[in-house]
Amino acid sequence: MAITAHLFAVTIDCPDPIRLAKFYQQFLGGQLRSTNPNFVVLTSDHDIRLDFQRVANHQPPPWPGSSAPRRLHLDFSVDDLEQAEQHLLGFGATLASHQPGGERFRVFLDPAGHPFCVATAGAAAVPAE
Template identity: 40%
Template sequence: MALAKLGAVVLDCPDPRALAAFYAEVLGGTVEGDGEWAELKAGDGRSLAFQAAPGHVSPKWPAPDNSQQFHLDLVVDDLDTAEQGVLALGARTLDAEDRSRTWRVYADPAGHPFCLCAC
């Protein structure tokens, strides 16, 4: 028997509303909240939340002397199309040189790493 259920994954960032808007464009859904806390409510009932963190320092990737802390794997149908979309929204490439792989690594506008993964 489980002791708890997962409510939301929360990302620290300098601007919760702006980062929630970025992920809303990538994943769909609606953004709620403002100020210190914003939450992306996806159409499937899942949520991703964003919390203001003054002095936020982005994780480094790859960096053997620093932890990336976590990353999101986002499943897509077409890597090239998804890549064009996330770059247009403000993501930056961290590791997408190997075009033969079924995944590519990016950083969101606040510097959190995420992967686009082909189905």
């Protein structure tokens, strides 16, 4: 018998869940729920829930270094890449020094050091060959 499963949340380890959840809320919108110093939930009507969990020994993954593997990163699509970049930098993101996507997408680091990518909807719909 097959099991039907649906991804409903991605949990992000970080040193300050409230701060990081507010960063992503500024970018994505949505509602903060279950707000406490150790665990915060960001929900919206359209996306998978993002959970932020305090980890005392958090170390940001290297970008693009190979000293430790990245476990995962988030990808977001936007209408205007330049406008998104300006907003993200204003919210506290950092533009990563290594940009492997050319004009297709941009890599940023969130305030906890996690890399994430932002692409236009067209670039997001068609993976690079």
